[in-house]
Amino acid sequence: MIHHDVIxxxxxxxxxxxxxxxxxAGVDVAILSQVHPGRSHSGQAQGGINAALGNHPDGxxxxxxxxxxxxxxxxxxxxxxxxxxxxxxxxxxxxYEMDHWGCPFSRFEDGTIAQRPFGGAGFPRCCYGAxxxxxxxxxxxxxxxxxxxxxxxxxxxxxxxxxxxxxCQGVVAYDMIxxxxxxxxxxxxxxxxxxxxxxxxxxxxSLISTGCGMFMxxxxxVPLKDMEFVQFHPTGxxxxxxxxxxxxxxxxGYLVNGKGERFMERYAxxxxxxxxxxxxxxxxxxxxxxxxxxxxxxxxxxxxxxLGAEKILERLPGIRDLAIHFxxxxxxxxxxxxxxxxxxxxxxxxxxxxxxxxxxxxxxxGECACVSVHGANxxxxxxxxxxxxxxxxxxxxxxxxxxxxxxxxxxxxxAFAAAQAMEQKVEEMAARSGTEDVxxxxxxxxxxxxxxxxxxxxxxxxxxxxxxxxxxxERVKNISLRWTGSVFNIDMIRTMEFEGMVDLALCVALGAxxxxxxxxxxxxxDYNTRDDANWLKHTLAYYQPGxxxxxxxxxxxxxxxxxxxxxxx
Amino acid sequence: xxxxxxxxxxxxxxxxxxxxxxxxxYTVHYEGENLTVLEGLFYIQENYDGGLSFRYCCRASVxxxxxMYINGAYRLACQTNVKHLDADLITVAPMPHLxxxxxxxxxxxxxxxxxxxxxxxxxxxxSDPEKxxxxxxxxxRKIDMPVDCIxxxxxxxxxxxxxxxENYLGPAALLxxxxxxxxxxxxxxxxxxxxxxxxxxxYRCHTIMNCVEACPKELNPTEGIQWLKRESVHAVRRKLFxxxx
Numbered sequence: 118m119i120h121h122d123v124i125x126x127x128x129x130x131x132x133x134x135x136x137x138x139x140x141x142a143g144v145d146v147a148i149l150s151q152v153h154p155g156r157s158h159s160g161q162a163q164g165g166i167n168a169a170l171g172n173h174p175d176g177x178x179x180x181x182x183x184x185x186x187x188x189x190x191x192x193x194x195x196x197x198x199x200x201x202x203x204x205x206x207x208x209x210x211x212x213y214e215m216d217h218w219g220c221p222f223s224r225f226e227d228g229t230i231a232q233r234p235f236g237g238a239g240f241p242r243c244c245y246g247a248x249x250x251x252x253x254x255x256x257x258x259x260x261x262x263x264x265x266x267x268x269x270x271x272x273x274x275x276x277x278x279x280x281x282x283x284x285c286q287g288v289v290a291y292d293m294i295x296x297x298x299x300x301x302x303x304x305x306x307x308x309x310x311x312x313x314x315x316x317x318x319x320x321x322x323s324l325i326s327t328g329c330g331m332f333m334x335x336x337x338x339v340p341l342k343d344m345e346f347v348q349f350h351p352t353g354x355x356x357x358x359x360x361x362x363x364x365x366x367x368x369x370g371y372l373v374n375g376k377g378e379r380f381m382e383r384y385a386x387x388x389x390x391x392x393x394x395x396x397x398x399x400x401x402x403x404x405x406x407x408x409x410x411x412x413x414x415x416x417x418x419x420x421x422x423x424l425g426a427e428k429i430l431e432r433l434p435g436i437r438d439l440a441i442h443f444x445x446x447x448x449x450x451x452x453x454x455x456x457x458x459x460x461x462x463x464x465x466x467x468x469x470x471x472x473x474x475x476x477x478x479x480x481x482x483g484e485c486a487c488v489s490v491h492g493a494n495x496x497x498x499x500x501x502x503x504x505x506x507x508x509x510x511x512x513x514x515x516x517x518x519x520x521x522x523x524x525x526x527x528x529x530x531x532a533f534a535a536a537q538a539m540e541q542k543v544e545e546m547a548a549r550s551g552t553e554d555v556x557x558x559x560x561x562x563x564x565x566x567x568x569x570x571x572x573x574x575x576x577x578x579x580x581x582x583x584x585x586x587x588x589x590x591e592r593v594k595n596i597s598l599r600w601t602g603s604v605f606n607i608d609m610i611r612t613m614e615f616e617g618m619v620d621l622a623l624c625v626a627l628g629a630x631x632x633x634x635x636x637x638x639x640x641x642x643d644y645n646t647r648d649d650a651n652w653l654k655h656t657l658a659y660y661q662p663g664x665x666x667x668x669x670x671x672x673x674x675x676x677x678x679x680x681x682x683x684x685x686x
Numbered sequence: 687x688x689x690x691x692x693x694x695x696x697x698x699x700x701x702x703x704x705x706x707x708x709x710x711x712y713t714v715h716y717e718g719e720n721l722t723v724l725e726g727l728f729y730i731q732e733n734y735d736g737g738l739s740f741r742y743c744c745r746a747s748v749x750x751x752x753x754m755y756i757n758g759a760y761r762l763a764c765q766t767n768v769k770h771l772d773a774d775l776i777t778v779a780p781m782p783h784l785x786x787x788x789x790x791x792x793x794x795x796x797x798x799x800x801x802x803x804x805x806x807x808x809x810x811x812x813s814d815p816e817k818x819x820x821x822x823x824x825x826x827r828k829i830d831m832p833v834d835c836i837x838x839x840x841x842x843x844x845x846x847x848x849x850x851x852e853n854y855l856g857p858a859a860l861l862x863x864x865x866x867x868x869x870x871x872x873x874x875x876x877x878x879x880x881x882x883x884x885x886x887x888x889y890r891c892h893t894i895m896n897c898v899e900a901c902p903k904e905l906n907p908t909e910g911i912q913w914l915k916r917e918s919v920h921a922v923r924r925k926l927f928x929x930x931x
Contacts, residue, residue, distance in 0.1 A: 152741070153794070155837050156749040170817075216818040219808030219871065221826065221833045228820035246833075252748055253833060260807035294787055296700075323744045356720055359746045435748075442747060442765055556732040599736025604700055605788050608736035 118532055121147040121268065122525075123515055124288055124303040126275045126330055128154025130251075130504035131483025131511070132309030133258035133267075135472075138512025140265045144519065147268040149275050149290050149301065151325055151610075155259045158311050158323040159504060162251025163435060164364030165233060165243035166505075167498035168208035172225055172244075173232040179240035181205040188499060189679050191237040191393050192463075192492020193637035193647065195343065195655070197675040200470045200488045204499075207506045212244055215505065220257040222246045223432075233367045233432075236497045237393035237686070241367075243498040248362050248435040254501060270301075274610050275329065278306065278337045278479070279527070279535040285337070285478035286527035289535045291610070296603025298543075300536040302527035305478050305515045308334060309508065312462035312484040316618045316625070317571075318563035320459035321353050321360040330485040332617030334466045335624070339474045340657040340670070342487040344464035344621070345628030346638050348495055349572055351397040353458030355416045357443045361436055361455055363497040365421055366390040368432050372401065373418040373452065374409040380417075388686040395494040395638040396686060398457035402572045411454065418452035457572060461500060463491045463638065464628075467657060472511025478518070482511040489655065492674075493637020543598070543609060551595025555612050558596065562589050562615075566622055570629055575643045579630040586626055590619050590665045624658040624667050631669055632656065649681060689715050690768055692726050694738070695779035698788050714776075723776060724752055724763040727790070740790035747902065750836035753843075754790050755779040760840035760900035763790075781843040796852075797839050800859040804881055808866060809874025825870035832865035832910055834903050841897035841907050847890050854890040855882060857897035857907035863887075864910030867917070879918070888914045 123139050125132045128150030139146040148154060169179045184205035189196045216222060216230060223231040223246050235243035246253040262269065272293040279287040279300060287302035313328025314320040335341050351372070352361040366372070372390050374380045384400040385392035392400075401417050410416055421429055421436075426449045429437055433448070440446045440453050465487035472480040483504045490503055519525075562585075569582025593616055600608045634648035635641050653674055658667035692714050697707040712734050714726045724745055731738040740763070741751040747765040754763050756778050757771050768776055784792035841857040842848060848856040855863075863882050866872045882888055888911050897907040 152743050152749070152751060153798070153837075156743045156751050158744065158749075160748055160836075161744050161746060213814075213816070213818055216871075217808075217810070217814040219866070219869065221829050221869075222818075224821055224823045224826045226823060228822045228825075230818050249748075249834065252836070256833070263802050264805075264807040294793075323746075323749065324742050356718075357746075439746065442767075602698065602700070602737055604698070605739035605791050606737070607731065607739060607742075 118300045118302060118529065120302045120527070121145050122303060122519065123147070123305045123307065124149060124301055125307045125309060126288060127157070127309035127311060128152070128269065129157035129159035129309060129311055129483065130255055130258060130501065131508035132307065133262050134505050134508030135307045135309060135482055135512035135515070136267045137258065137261055137265060138509050139515055140267050142516050144516060147270060147301070148262070149270045149273040149288065151272065151274050153271050154262065154269060155256060157255060158326050160252045160255040161321070161323060161360065162501050163248045163360060163362035164235060164367065165245035165250045165498050166212065166254065166501035167235065167238065167242050167496070168212045168244055168502065169205065169240070169242050170209055170212065170230060170232060170244065172229040173241040176232060176240040176242055179242050181208070183239055184208065184242060186679055187238050188490060188496055189492070190682070190684060191496040192494055193684055194649070194653065194681050195489065195492030195636060195674055197489050198678040199675050200490050202678060203470050204490050204502060204506050208502055211505045211509060215254060215257055218257050218261050220246065221253050233364060234391060235367050236363050236391045236397065237388070238496065238498070243364070243367065245364060248364050248433045251501060254505070275333070276539050276613060277535060278333050279532045280337050280476070281528040281531040283476065285476050287532055289539045293605050298536050298539040300532040302532045304522060304525050304527065305480065305518055307472065307511050307515060308466060308479070308481040308485055309483045310485045313618065313621050314459050314462065316563060316622050317459035317566045318560065319353070319358050319567050321350055321358055322459070327614040327618055328462070328485070328621045329614055329617060330481065331465055332620055334474065334479065334481065335620065335660045337476065338660065339476050339479065340467045340659050341624050342464055342467040342655050342657055343489060343628070344624040344658055345632055345656060346463035346493050347459060347570070347625060348394055348461035348463060348638050349398045349457045350460030351394055351401055351457050352419050352455040354440065354444050355454035355456055358458040359439055359443050360460070361419055361440070361453060363394070365419060365433055365436055368428065369424055371420045373420050374404045375411045376409055380404050380409070385686040392686040393494055393496060395640070399572050399640060401457050414454070416454040416456045419455045420452040421448045422450070422452065461495055463487065463489070463493065463495055470510065471514035472507055473514055480511045480515055482507040493639060546596070546612065547598045547601045549595065549597035551597055553592050553595040555596045555615055558589055558592055559615050562586065562619060562622060566625070570625055572640060574629055574639070574641045576630065579626065583626045583630065586619065586623050587665055590623065593619055620660070623665065627666055627669060628656045628658060689713050690721065690726070691775050692730060693775055693777045694730070694789070696789055697786055699786060700788070719769060721768045722764055723754070723756055723761070723766045723768065723778060726768065726776060727763060727778070739788045748836060750838035753781055753838035753840045753902070755781055760844055760902065762838065762902045765902060781839060783843050783849050784839070794839060797842050797858065800855050801837065801862060804855060804859045804863045805874060805878050806862040806866065808869065808872050809877055811873045819871045821870050828868045829865055831905055832861050832868070834905060835861055835865070836903060838902060840900040840902055844896040844900035846894055846896065847892055851886065851890055853886045855887050857891070857911065860888060860891070860914065861905065861907040861910045864914055867914060882914060883918050888918070
């Protein structure tokens with residue numbers, strides 16, 4: 118058994134920022150991560166991070182209020198408005214701090230941080246480092262974590278929470294390098310494990326974006342919020358679904374259909390290609406569905422050629438490399454084939470504006486959490502911002518929480534029992550006599566999510582999807598482990614995470630079929646308008662032991678700053 | 687619906703019955719015209735041997751997890767499309783010259799220890815401004831190359847100077863040193879200098895340039911190391927003779 122005052126699960130931007138905040142105050146904090154923190158999914162973010170700095174010549178009239186409003190409107194008014202205001206308020210200071218820590222932002226001629234236009238934003242407020250902003254921010258925080266000597270346990274797969282008398286007192290983790298499960302006790306745990314994009318077969322997400330932090334919290338009784346809201350990015354590479362940043366359109370790139378039209382004119386005449394992602398993604402899918410794709414191949418073009426080689430090489434070099442390596446297309450010479458693909462998880466562990474959950478000692482930040490600042494649709498550039506703003510806030514809240522504790526000794530017996538329970542679970546999985554093929558079943562599930570809970574939803578399609586998921590949930594019991602060795606057992610990890618992903622999928626499915634309206638990314642052809650009278654509320658999904666499906670509940674959205682209005686772009 | 691043969695170097699030092707390295711062949715089946723080496727490894731893990739171990743994360747060549755030795759060169763498995771290898775047999779081995787954990791997984795502890803040793807963070811002695819530290823586009827361009835490093839370890843594994851001297855910092859840590867020393871916002875020259883201005887630092891680099899060839903991001907660690915050597919000479923010259931006119 119290992120003890121630290123604070124344990125952070127996940128070494129991406131949110132986890133690092135939370136750990137740094139605690140460590141700066143002198144608290145003993147450790148990060149547990151499935152990969153080296155520098156390899157986290159945050160590093161795949163490309164386009165940028167929003168803050169109303171007003172550095173751009175066209176952004177002089179920008180301010181935090183307008184940033185908050187764009188966020189609320191972008192989220193189709195399901196955003197908790199006080200939280201969006203807090204995020205916009207915190208934004209400039211955290212960006213300047215990242216600069217002071219060495220983040221290599223691109224620069225304007227006057228030496229200030231460069232900003233570009235981004236989707237759904239009234240001003241160019243997206244701060245960027247070429248098209249590798251996530252990589253730059255991530256490495257900057259990794260560097261700071263090393264500077265502050267934050268303890269890192271690398272290649273530890275965290276499998277469950279230790280809960281004693283309703284209080285979170287640590288985690289159990291599988292040590293991938295040395296083998297075995299071990300209990301890590303703590304007085305506070307911050308979950309920062311990112312999204313669950315891999316529940317869809319078509320996703321931009323890293324292979325480790327399986328939502329493990331979400332289902333750990335869910336199984337421990339913490340509700341998941343707004344899980345039916347899943348963001349589909351307009352432009353994933355056709356064959357590999359690798360992200361082509363919104364920054365490509367921010368820099369002036371066009372979306373073009375098979376007839377050579379800039380079709381966004383029909384859907385968002387004012388914002389064109391820079392409409393919010395839900396609208397742009399649906400527009401592309403309509404073009405494809407109605408036969409205006411490129412040569413019947415099921416994709417449209419992202420055309421950057423008119424930007425010229427110099428601008429592409431300076432602003433979008435990463436996009437160019439990815440298109441060349443993974444699609445065989447050089448954007449300087451040819452347009453890029455793109456399709457809408459799963460990208461971001463608006464829902465997640467229900468937290469307040471300081472990352473606190475309903476369980477004492479348990480906090481969450483970043484994509485695995487739902488504050489909610491993204492509501493029904495996240496704006497580009499707000500996810501990187503969320504990680505740093507709410508990672509910092511969660512770290513600060515943990516410090517405050519530690520100060521309130523009178524007994525700081527986690528219960529050793531409970532912790533030991535939790536580790537034993539994981540060992541037993543694996544033994545039980547290895548002993549199962551079932552013959553289900555975990556990987557075939559996993560493909561069936563991820564395809565079901567793509568086919569039944571994608572851009573356009575309706576009752577019969579979703580019901581058929583739920584039937585498939587329930588069947589999969591039943592068949593999971595017949596999966597047995599293929600390999601039982603102790604070192605770097607990815608068969609065990611992939612099997613364990615699949616079990617949790619099925620439950621997350623069911624939360625999406627049940628939330629989606631229940632919500633009889635269209636709002637943001639949740640678009641129903643059978644209820645195609647927003648229904649504020651009945652559905653201006655968050656969905657909560659609670660785990661029910663013994664039942665295949667969650668218990669659904671709801672809670673109100675915090676309003677009071679911005680008037681509800683129709684969403685037009 | 688093509689099939690392609692993969693030949694993998696397998697080793698599980700913890701396997702009492704068979705702890706030695708050995709080669710195994712598998713037929714990988716795929717649809718369409720594209721298959722990355724990483725996808726091939728997953729195919730093998732899913733269809734032939736659940737116990738195959740390898741690192742993976744982003745599958746988009748930005749996280750640096752899946753560096754391996756593939757058909758005689760350092761590559762990221764996710765970035766390598768088998769059709770570009772133009773070969774009937776795909777040979778995959780772990781990065782050489784690093785301690786093995788299992789199959790394709792190597793121990794990176796020493797790699798990251800050296801990274802941490804060079805103070806890979808922005809060192810500031812003056813107080814920070816209220817807003818950003820002003821940096822001109824020209825100054826920013828000086829760090830364009832080194833900030834793209836993904837710490838995959840290819841350069842470090844490929845460097846003959848590192849094979850022969852275990853205390854040599856190696857190309858990745860020195861590229862990171864360069865990244866900060868050349869950053870106009872950094873004030874850590876004096877702090878870091880003793881760490882790299884010696885025979886276990888830049889002077890151990892004999893410009894063999896394997897690192898340049900090995901880097902899957904097409905970066906140039908040697909250039910960074912040469913810059914550090916040059917700057918240290920300039921610093922001495924300036925100390926002795928004052929600033930050049």
